[in-house]
Amino acid sequence: MHNAVNPVSGGDHLEHGSLGQFLCNGFVSLLYSAFLLFFLTGCSESIDEPEASPVSVSVLHLETSSVRPSREFIARTAPSSKTSISARLQAEIKSIHFEEGSRVEQGQLLVRLEDTNVIADLRQAEAELTAARAEQQSASRNLQRGEEVATRGFLSAADLDKLKDRYSAAQGRLQSAEAALQRAANNLAYTEIRAPFDGWIGKLNFDVGSVVAPASGAIADIMVIDPIYVEFQLDEAEFVALRRTGQEAAETVARHLTLSLILPDGNRHSQGGALDFADISIDASTGTVAMRAVFPNSAAVLVPGLFVTLHIEGQTSEASILVPQMAVQQTIEGQFVLLVNEEQKVVQRFIQTGQRQGAMLVVESGIEAGESVIVEGMQKVRSGATVNPVPKRIDPDTGALVNPGEPTP
Template identity: 45%
Template structure:
């Protein structure tokens, strides 16, 4: 090509001007013809293939999410109520125990001896009482005949009353001795899981020894959360305007710390009677059945409340959403299969989908696969497919 240009340049310099004009016309015509043939031989750009999804309306209620904490249904710190050596433990740490199951034994010899002494003391007091009763009966019998003075009769009455009081005192001592002996066997107050033991056998324990172990009942499980005071007031105003204090029915669900949904629905179980002055919130509590023990106490979870009064809302697959400096957007394919950028305002996420608050209408087609191959304004070859709302898997349309 370089040699050809040099030849043409040399040839043009060697010819006259009139002849040069004619040659220029001929040469230009030849170049234009060659260019036209080259353009005709170049194929047109092929429209890239993309996968599109037709957005749909689904019925959704009002939605709120709260950071919450799981709280056991029942919890008790097991402590010793009498002092003595801890001689035996009857459970394994972390295991389930039944109500009234024996957990610990405290040495009972001294308490058994106290019980035996209390029984003997009670028998002695009963003997004294029987004697006082007989003496009083005889005195009352002969007093009318003047065989004993009134002062002697009063003394017999006093002795009888003192003997009765002594029996009552001995009986109370016996009951206390029996109670103390029963406290040497520490039993589970309810069914649940028992945690780590804080005191080993052989140690002397008592009321001041602190917690021996903690037992929790985790079925059902409470979930504690707070609501801001402004929402509480709005809720009360809404219900009062209907002249009704009936609660609006809601669906209560739970997202676990590993971002999976708990398979049991809950119920709102408790609301405090006043707003906290320090936080400006009201304490609330939901209850979830926990038969398999999946929910443990102390977890940070996400509590979700959905109103049962539902309305249609558009959802899109999360894979279709992109973001730039102006915000989130999707790529829409119109009826002429041309790509356009559509800014969207998004709400909550539901599994693999994202709720669209504004920016799209039902049945519009958005690109879900092939996003890297397209830009605004170009034509594409769309293939419509469906998306599993839970997993996000792309699926063929079902006819």
């Protein structure tokens, strides 16, 4: 009985012992966690993240260049001469003697028409002329004899007048027969259609066997494309200013202009041109004046109807800064470029540009000589970013970039 364990007191003792051990173990765990957090925090603060290397961009060092004032116009080529070959009488096409799109020479046979009926008409005209000539000669002899007899008083005046009338009628029929023979000869010549001048012949609109007539329209067109015309429009204000300088001064200015053509593929025409014509009236619907330039075209590169860019340069030069077109960006606020300053940081700069010079634009304001503009890698940077500028050179005509020291392509 005395050795029995009190279940209540024993249970209380175990319960109090377990709680103390739990609290002790929890306190140690808490300290360990705090120490670990402090250690990790301290390590993270003491380790610096590596900075990213600056982005490389291509830059162009801007310099002052000598630039002649210029203008560009959207223009269209046209033949300097053009004619349509057509039939001058009704006949069947017998043969074709040219290839479409080929070059032809003046006097070259192009089309031969059926001439059977024309030759028959010519023979008939020749026979009628022979008969008319014989009748005229007979009437002339009779009149001559009548006049001799009349002088001796053996022929009345009335009979003499009849002889004169017969001679006049025969003379008229002779002239009519000569004209008919000339028409028949002309018609025979018209059965051969020849080139009126040197040029290029276009599409054939009728085939062999087709019956053509003057009202049938063109059989084909012949055009002169060397030289070739380039037609463009000049604003009425500029035209009036040009006219105000006087005819002689305007002609002097025109003689000293340099004209060149930029073709649709971006290449420049190998031969220069000159102003050729200015209209004397202004188109009321467009407010422009029709202008024309003429260009040599010995290689036949230019064809009529081609859209080209006409580049006109003045004689005097001005000091200007040129910026590549590829470097200029556009927003609703205007045009801007990205520059790299002395700290190798990107700077955005809004600019005003003027005329185009090949792949370059003339800067009117916003940039100074000596600054470096980004020409490649603009999409990888923003204003204020540090960059690694890589110097480049540019071909001002094509816009091709090369490294310094390398030849321009």
